[in-house]
Amino acid sequence: MGGAGAADVSRQRHDGLEDPVRFIDERASAAPLMRKAMRYLFPDHWSFLLGEIALYAFIVLVVTGVYLALFYVPSTAQSVYNGTYAPLRGTMMSDAYKSVLQLSLEHKAGLLLRQTHHWAADLFLVAIVMHLMRVFFTGAFRRPRELTWIIGVTMLGAALLEGFLGYSLVDDLLSGMGIAIAYGVGLSLPIIGGPLMLAIFGAPFPGKPEFFGRMYIAHVFLLPAVLAALIGAHLALIAARHHTQFRESKRTTNTRMVGAPLFPAQVPRSMGLMFLVAGILFLFGGLVQINPIWQWGPFHPYLGENGAQPDWYLGWLIGALRLTPSFDVTVGHYTLIPNPFWGGALFPLIVLGVLAGWPFIERRFSGDRAVHNIAERPRDAPNRTAFGVAFLTWVFLIFAFGAADRIFVLAGLSYDTQLYIFRIGIWVVPLALFVLVRRVCRQLQAADAVQAIQEQAEEEAEQETQRPQPVLRSTRSEPTA
C-alpha cells in the first residue's frame, strides 16, 4: 500500500512539465540543459517561421521518401512493360522507370506519396528562398550569425542538387534530357570536366548502369545525411546566438530579448505550423498533378521533347545557358572553356558565392563590425536592400528567360526579340532598380525621421499644455518683474 502515498505526492504536483523533466534528469542529468531549452525565447513575428516551414517540408520529404524507396529499383536494365497503362504497353523501358510507373499507377497511395514528395521538394526550395530573402533583407546574417548564414547557403546548394537527383532517378524522357544537360555542363568544366564526368558516369553519356546506383545512394543517403547534419548545425548555431528580433517595442534592445518561451508558448505554435505545412503538402500531392511520368514515357538517348524544363529551382540555369552568347575559349585547337560553362557552372557559382560571402562583402563596404541582435527594417539599410533587389532581379530575369519558348507560344513575342530584350534587360533593369530602391529607402527613412520629430514635438506640446496655468502666467510676467 506504499504506492498510495506516492500517488498522493504526484497528485500534489500540478506542474505537468516537472515530471518528464525529473524523469529524464534522473537518468541523464539533463535538467539544466532542458530548462534552458524550454526558456529559449522565440520572436513573435511570422517571418521568423519561414525557415521552420522549410524544416517541416524536409521532414515530409524524408517520410514520403522512405515510402518511395520501398518500391524504387535503381536499375537501367531494359524490359517490356505489360502493366495497366495502355499507352505504354509493349514499350521498352528501364526497371527504374517501370518501378516508378508501377508505384504511381498500381500501388496503393503510391501516386499520392510520390506527388507529395515532389511538391514537398518544390515547396522546400520555395520556403528556403523566402527564408533567405527574409534573413538577407533584415540583415540577420550580420555578426555574430555569419556561420549560420553560410551553412544556410550551403544547404540551398545541397537542396538544389538533391532535387535534381530526385527527379533524375525516374528515368522518364523529361528527366533523361536533364541528365544529358547536366552531363554537358559537367564536361564544360575546364580541364577536369572530361575526367570528372567519366568518373561519375563510368562511360560517355548515358553512362554505365552503375551511374544510377550512384545517383540513388547520393539522393537517398549522402545528401539527406549532409542536409540533416547541416540543419542540426544551423539550429545549434541559432540556439547558441539566438534569433534576431525586430524592434517591435521599446523594451526590445540589442541586448534584451522579448518573445515567447519554447515551452509552453512556442511548442504548440510550431506543432501547429508543422501540421499545417504537412497538410498543405499532402493536399497538393492529392489534388494537383506533378510530373506525370506516364505522359512523358521512358527515356532513350535518341529521344527528346520540345520545351523540356528542369523543376523551377533549376530554371535559372536553363535561362543562363540559353542567354549566354555563343562563344568558347580556345587555345589553338584545344577548347579550354566550352560554352555551357558560363551559364551552367560559372553563373550558379557566382550567385551562391556572392550569397555565401555577402556578410563579409557588406562588412567591407559598411565597415560595420558590431554585434547585431536586432533585425533591421529593409529601409534602414538602403544599400543592402537596393543590392538585394537588383541581385534577385538579375537572377529572376535570367530564370524567366528559361521559359521564353513558352512565353513565345502563349504571348506571341518572338524568341529572338525576347533574346535581345533579356540580354539587355538583365543588366539594365537591376541597375535601374538599384537606384530606385535606394532612393525609396532613403525617402522612407527621411519620412520616419520627420514623423519621429513630429511625435516628439507633439509629446512635448502635450506635456506643456498639461502644466498648471500659473506657471505659464508667471513666465510671461517675468520680464516685467
Added chain:
Amino acid sequence: MIGPRLTAVIIVALLAGPTAVALAATQVGIVRPTSEPARPSAALGAQLYAGNCASCHGIAGAGISAARPGAGAVPGAGPPLRRVGALAVDFYLRRGYMPLSSIHDEPGDQRVLFSDKEIRSLVAYVAGLGRGPAIPHPVPDPANISDGFSLFTDHCSGCHQLVGRGGFVTGAKVPPLQSIAPTQIAEAVRIGPYLMPRFSRTQISDRQLNAIIAYVQSTSHPDNRGGWGIGNLGPIPEGLVAWWIGAPLLVLSARAVSRRRRSG
C-alpha cells in the same frame, strides 16, 4: 529639359508607329466573284485562284520564282502548284496557312479566310492542274495508342512536346495539336509544312500514321489521374503553382500560428 532635337525624334517616333500599323493592315481580304455558284466547282476554284493565289503561285499554278508586284502592287513569289495535288491545298487552306498577308510572314495556323465550298472548289481546281496526292482519309484506332505514343516520341515530340502542346523551334512556332483534325494531321505528316520535315510512307506507313493520330487525339484528354493537370506542360506550370498558390498558403500558415492571442 527636352531639347528641340529630342522633341523631333519623339514626334517622328509617335507618327511612325501608327503609320506602320496602317500600312501593314491594308492588304487583308479575299477577292470573290460577284456571285458564287451554290455548289463547289473547279470553275469557282479557278476564279478564286486568279483573284487570291495567282499573284504568288503564278498563272495556272506555274509558280513565281523572283518576287514581282502582283495584286494591289504587293510583291509576290511562291512555289509552283502543278503537282501538289488535293492534299496540300486542303491542308494549307483548312489550317489557314494560306493566303499569306505578306511573303515575309511565317505560314502557320492563322485565320481561315475561305468557306468550305470555296476550299473544295480551290482543291478541285489545283488538283486538276497536274497529278498529285489525294486527300488522305486516316482511320485512327484507339487500340493502337501505345504504338502511336512510341512513334510520336520517335518522330514528333522533339518539336510538338510529349503531350502535343507545341512549342518553339529555331525560326518557327510549333502549333499545339489538340484542335487539328485527323485529316490535316495526316496531310501535314506527308507534306511537312514550313519547317516541319515531311515523312514518306516508308518512314511512317499509313498504319503507323493512324496510330500516331490516335495518340494525338488522346492528348485532348490526357490521363490526369494525379489531379489538376495544369496544362500537361511539366515544370513551368508546376513552378507557377508552387510560387503563386503554395508560397502564399505557407506564409498564411506562418501568420496564422504566430498571431498573438491574449487570453486569461
